[in-house]
Amino acid sequence: MPATDPHVSATVRLGTVGVAHKPVSAAESIAANRLWWDADADDYVAEHGDFLGEASFVWCPEGVTEADAQLLGAVAGRRVLEVGCGTAPCSRWLTTQGAYAVGTDLSAGMLRHARVSADATGVRPPLVQATATALPFAAASFDLACSAFGAVPFVADSDRLMAEVFRVLRPGGRWVFSVTHPMRWIFPDDPGEDGLVAQSSYFDRTPYVEIDERGSATYAEHHRTLGDRIREIVGAGFTLTDLLEPEWPDGHARLWGQWSPLRGKIFPGTAIFVCDKPV
Template identity: 50%
Template sequence: MVNLWSPDSEQQHGFYDGGMTGTDSPSEVGYFFVSDRDASRAARTWWDTHADEYLHEHGDFLTDHGFVWGPEGLTESQAQLLGPPQSLAGQRILEIGAGGAQCSAWLVAQGAQVCATDVAVHMLASGQPVPSRVCADALALPFHDESFDQVFTSFGALPFVFDARGVHREVHRVLRPGGHWTFSVTHPARWMFPDDPTEHGMTITRSYFAREPYVERDAQGQVAYVEFHRTLADHINDVIAAGFHLDTVVEPQWQAHNNQVWGGWGPVRGALLPGTLIIRAKRPGRPASPPDASTTDARS
């Protein structure tokens, strides 16, 4: 059953693509701190407003590859971070920040029982016809404890939310003991370089340790787009603090067949500079008996 409801809280998804575009060009762009409320409101509003544009521009790349972990083009069928495809059948898997739910659709085709979540209801409604889609905040997932065998996100939620550690804690809650949490984000090294995918984007212009988020304001002075920076140590320590054991870290190389230019990602710079970081972590403990089918239903 498709469940497309909108919560009061906010969260979002996507590969970073330069923020506002076209007639929505920002009146102010910079690096400065904003409130959690402003950041989350901007995330939901931006992705709902630009869902059709985003899917029109990038939908073919995402859909044709089935399940990609980042603009480099590394697919889940190659990486098998969730396990061999034949092992996915019957697993209860949650996607956070699903966007158009392309990754979830690929998992459904492998026989997995998947729920795709995103804060932008228009993004979910315009994407792939995954049977279970829930508009939900990654910081307040509407599921019972220990409902899922695995949880993942491909560039969803974490780059755009103020409280990343809170997302990790919430994933830990809904994940069964022994289950894995796998996520991809912008590689922290990218923060030092301009958003230029060519050889001209290879000069460091910003400190790796500067944690002020990238912010765009609209003509009314409202925060319209926010993206947060965390160092490699920040990501790892957030995962550990949430109760996970670090399992695997991947820095995917640019795929030789991939000519896609995506914001600051592209084959020229991608051959030299990492653009994506993938982390897989495990919730300690032994799994109990499989959860009832009702435990993955959205709570009212």
């Protein structure tokens, strides 16, 4: 294990010994990712907390903010669901803008940090521990929904996730989510020059899975092509209104995992989907 492993706590606690590209069931993916995010929460906050802020809405490692992009539109007075809120800085920012925001996350560890930040800021949106494929809310109970690198990439049954978000949104509602750009799956997870050489097929949807010595999943992430995502969105009933591929901004030097100025200047790292529920 490299001395600079940013996920050392999760690696050690879960006994991760390697990587396998193999199918995993929806249940196994949920169980693995709940444990992984619980174990990684402290390291994640230590590494990224300053960039994400305690009450700010950052869509992606490129630094696009909702304050600037306004992808959700007017939020004051609106009921907003954040799916996969993590430590919930986005929900807290939405609350400061006059929204009634509710954050959901699979991980109790991440929600623990969300409560700490709520106490530190005095901004306390409701927080609910829930899976994104079984949202514990009534139909048509939210005006807007969002997810900034939240649950979407970690869900095996992402068709069901899209259908759940559609269900809880009111007619005319909007769903905006950001994920790793699908073309990034072609390249190694490396911010340097080795990360510029294509090694995998874009069309191979086999999940990326980290495993323990028994071969059980300790982490799972799921690849979808752009076409797959669009079909999920449309299949759930949404209209795809926009697809943003943020460019790497000048002067932005921060490394975040595989994200770097080197790679960001050549090809996109993030895809942001803007989806509307018909009236």
